Amino acid sequence: MAEPLAVDSEGNELLRWSAASTDRLPLVDTVVPMPLSLMVATRGTQVLIVYNRRRGCWELPGGMIEPGEGARHAAEREFLEETGQPCRNVHPAGVATFRLRPDHRLEHAAVFRGEVHNPVPFEPTEEIEQIAWWPGSPLRGMAELDAFIARAVAMRVEAS
Structure with a gap:
């Protein structure tokens, strides 16, 4: 098996990144x-990230897909809930395919890209302490798996 693309401090692994080449998510092992669902929202060359109070790290906005909800709708909903920002041109x-600890379960995450043209003031929530525009450079406390995904999307890298 190939080496993981990224590994975080807890041993979670990003095994594969499959970039979308059309207006649909890539086909994956069902x-x-x-x-x-995760959102990589950009403004120019920067990516909007959130500081998650519970996990104590910077990460991409996103969350669980609710029953009956589509992946895109989940990404848009979670992004708005976590950042309070309007996101446009979502596609x-x-x-991303992960192997997650402690049970080594495999999961896919749908990843969407969008743009924030006119940021609005951020109001902290119980979950999200702050937001920031990240230029892609090393950042203390940035989730390693999210950093890889953000760079791959913002730079349109294919790294399967």
Whole structure:
């Protein structure tokens, strides 16, 4: 098996990044669940990230896909809930495949790309302490798996 693309401090692994080449998410192994959607929202060359109070790290906005909800709608909903920012031009960016600890389960995450043209003031929530525009450079406390995905989407890298 190939080496993971990224590994975080807890041993979670990003195994594969499959970039979208059309207006659809890439086809993936449907035996592996896809319970999560993430948003890579850009303004110029920067990506909007959130500081998650519970996890104590910077990460991409996103969350669980609710029953009966599509992956795109989940990404848009979670983005608005976590950042309070309007996001436009949302389209599929790709699918990330993870091996997660402690049980080594495999999961896919749908990843979408959007743009924030006119940021509005941020109000902290119980979950999200702050937001920031990240230029892609090393950042203490940035989730390693999210950093890889953000760079791949913002730079349109294919790294399967």
